[in-house]
Amino acid sequence: MKIKGIIVVFFVLLAIWLILNGTADMPVVLIGAGLSLFLSLVLCSKCSVFNEIRISFRALVYTFMYLGVFISELVKSNFDVARRVLSPALPINPGIVKAETRLKSRMGRMILANSITLTPGTFTIDVIGDTFYIHCVHIEGDDTEKYAQSIVRKFEKYLEVLYG
Amino acid sequence: MGYLGILGALITLTGALFILFAAVGLLRMPDIYNRIQAGTKATTLGSMLTLLGIGLIHPAWLLKIALLIIFVFVSNPVSSHVLGRAAHHIRVPLSSRTVKDQLAESESSSTNEQEVSE
Structure with a gap:
């Protein structure tokens, strides 16, 4: 079953096309729809990653909750890193820690790793098996x-609902 | 330029300030991993605010700006992850202030430990 992945990619590509063109004229929309359909069929006929996206009302609510948590973490940690960089003593205590994840899907893991990387102060160096x-x-x-787990858990509880 | 323009200019300035902090961090941090932390991450909040400010000055561009922000969001973590991973693979030394390196630990002890989390 790759139909869901094809549909998701089709609408994402079409949305990008329409935004870049900035019009809703019929020929533009039709060319975009044709291209998106062709590309989504070619790209997704062998790739199953997008099938892991869950489309439901609950997933939508959790997407917004996740974005809220993510943005607040982003702002908080940006100020934190700015404070560390500007203080004369450079109060850092760096190190590489490992944390287990409960997420099973590839999509969920990718988004978790990228969220950790986008939040300043932490970034994912490697993923081996279940370990970040x-x-x-x-x-x-x-x-x-405990500290390592707390980094992962912040985002994991939302992504668990979204991608499992 | 109305109120929206002034607000946009202020937001852009805030974003530029965060990018400046990142540049300072790039100079002051002791090793490559901490520099990746300070440097590449400025693109998250810094360029997000800069782009958003430009979007407020030119409201017609807002949708395209949103698209740009998404592209920065998607490409930025991947690039810094790849840089960090490559650096660790070729054993770029961590700074002397580093307290822990569990990746090197688990690479040397050939995965015999079965740890139970939680």
């Missing part, structure tokens, strides 16, 4: 296991 290796500018507290 995360570089942190400042490891807080003595319990590194």
Whole structure:
């Protein structure tokens, strides 16, 4: 069943085409629809990643909750890194920690890893099996296991609902 | 330029400020991993705010700006992840202030430990 992936990619491509063109004229829309259909069929006939997206009302609500958490984390950690960089003593405590993830789908893992990377102060260096290796500018507290888990859990509880 | 333009200019300025902090961080951080942290991440909030400010000055561009922000969001983490991973693979040394490197630990101890999380 790759129909869902094809439909998702078709609408994403069509939306990008319409935004870039900035018009809703019939010929433009038709050319865009034809191209999107062709590309989504070619690209998704062998790729199943997009099938893992769940489309439901609950998923929509969780998408917005996830975006809210993500943006607040983004702002908080940006200020945190700015403070560390500007302070004369350079108060950093860097290290690479590992954290297990509960997510099974590839899409969910990709978004989790990218969310961790986009939040300043932490970035994903490697993923081996279920384990994320995360570089942190400042490891807080003595319990590194707990700190590493807290980085992953922040986003994981929302992505679990979205992608499983 | 109305109120929206002034607001847009202020937001753009804030974004530029974050990019400046990142540049300072790039100079001050001790090793490549911390530099990746300080440097590439400025594109998240810094360029997001800069683009958003431009979008407010020219409201007609807002949709295209949103598209640009999404492209930055998708490409930025991938590039910094690849840089960091490559650096660790060729064993670029971590700074002396590093307290822990569990990736190197688990690479050397050939995955014998079965850890139970939670």
